[in-house]
Amino acid sequence: MNQAFAIGIDIGGTNTKFGIVDQQGKVLDEGEVKTTSFPTINSFVEGIYKQLQPLIAKAGKENIKGIGIGAPNGNHFNGCIEHAPNLHWKGIVPIADLVSKKFELPCILNNDAKAAALGELHFGAARNMKDFIMITLGTGVGSGIVVNGQLLYGHKGNAGELGHTVIRPNGRQHWSTGLKGTVESYCSATGIAITAREMAQQSEEPTLLKRYSAAEITSKVVDECAEKGDAVAKKVYQFTGELLGEALANFVLFSAPEAIILFGGVTKAGELILEPAKKSMEEHLLTAFKGQVKLMFSQLKASDAAILGASSMVWNLKTDEQPD
Amino acid sequence: MNQAFAIGIDIGGTNTKFGIVDQQGKVLDEGEVKTTSFPTINSFVEGIYKQLQPLIAKAGKENIKGIGIGAPNGNHFNGCIEHAPNLHWKGIVPIADLVSKKFELPCILNNDAKAAALGELHFGAARNMKDFIMITLGTGVGSGIVVNGQLLYGHKGNAGELGHTVIRPNGRQHWSTGLKGTVESYCSATGIAITAREMAQQSEEPTLLKRYSAAEITSKVVDECAEKGDAVAKKVYQFTGELLGEALANFVLFSAPEAIILFGGVTKAGELILEPAKKSMEEHLLTAFKGQVKLMFSQLKASDAAILGASSMVWNLKTDEQPD
16 A cells, blocks of 8 residues: 655754654654755755655655755745755745755645644644744744634734744843844843843842853853853743743634643743743733633654654645635 | 625624624614613513614515624623623623524624624625634724634634733723723723823823813713813823734734724824824834735724624625634
């Protein structure tokens, strides 16, 4: 009996992961390359083709139904990565077209957070949900919004930039967008490191954070200090969680989701960030919404989630397609 | 040849308007009753039945396909008005059921802002749009969000409470919800009156607003003063528009609409509020969204819009139905 597989590719600023996935979300085979080791997009496509060839041969070329790609600033409507600040290929990169031609397979692109939301929808915590919001808390803050069982694309395909909504008018200026007081300015790993530097500097109580220079304080350091019980490091998460919760309340009032699913490196902080986020979200909700929305972490393994989500697009070509 | 008509009913805190509407949005006949003159919901249903009987007879009962109702806190999923602060019928009112039984016709309920959005979608400025947001700026601030050609209901039917999103953390406390710094606290007619009182009191420059006691300053007074060229009254709209624009930018980043359509009494201020709102919205958007979203006033006559929107639900029973 013939089986059906899809290739899922997750392009990140540093690493690109790929896998051969079946319709049940089982990863048959996977691999990884350094994104940065390919100076041009053409060399990148050649590179992953070379890596994937043996895996494709093993699964049987005739069984592979298509390729799904999740990438920063990936536009589902035109198949192009558009001006991605976190990738070294600049401008508009027609990646779906290039991959499709090289592999001789249909190729669908989406942005990384939308791909992760699809992974959650098909294989994760949102399997039985029609309305949820996926928030990716990593170097940046991304989001994938599912309404009525479908990804929300909006008029031009770029709906769901919740990381760039403002929660502190005239607040901290974002290092790259220039916008002030956005969710990403505070709740991303980068934002957490900035908060930690500020708090370490201002703190009168002793803190492990003071053992590091400002430049050495990363979100990883904050995580380590908090794990050791450092009060100031914990306060960094308390503050971050409170702000995140305020933002989540605004999102809930927009699309009334069944759940908000948090994903990405920042969620390693666990209850230190989840508990204040939950409390603050509830406090900022209208009565009718209180206690109605599940706030949870993703159930997918971080290493697989993006590949799964990307691969799932192949099976949903018809239902997810929303051309302008 | 038989014609097809729908009854549209717009229930407001003070007045209830109704009309017999054809599929092209032509209002055949219309009427009005004082909502407050009916102490119970049953007397209200009897009252509008009595008023509508001659209009139904004129159109031909067999030609009437159903009844659509727009009401504050109207829940589309269960046909009930739920705890509407602006209506004197308290608790949960199963109005769709009561009306359907009395009139012996199918009856569909929605909240007033969602009904207005449907009116705009079928007969107004959004006729060719799949993604837009309708913001009603009246005594309160309501919203109806259309994504991919459908009203956004969310998990429990109450999506689109954008008036209650926070734009000024720890800002002005809302008189009824208790939430601080929400859009409605500032950008509703009530909020505008409060801003005007504050500005009149604090202003060192002469202003017509000072001729009124605080209690006398309503949004209508602000409107009149601004029309006479009063600088402080104009500043009230400048401030309100700027805050509204900030909120709109957040909404745009969520659903990437083609347009945001403003509707309701506050829009009488015209360019005085539209211009600062536009400028501020653009300033708070990510580059990719700048210049992409039309910000406009509704093209529907205020008196007809809600009736049209309510009636349109009858024709869209299948496509708009999204049971939980």
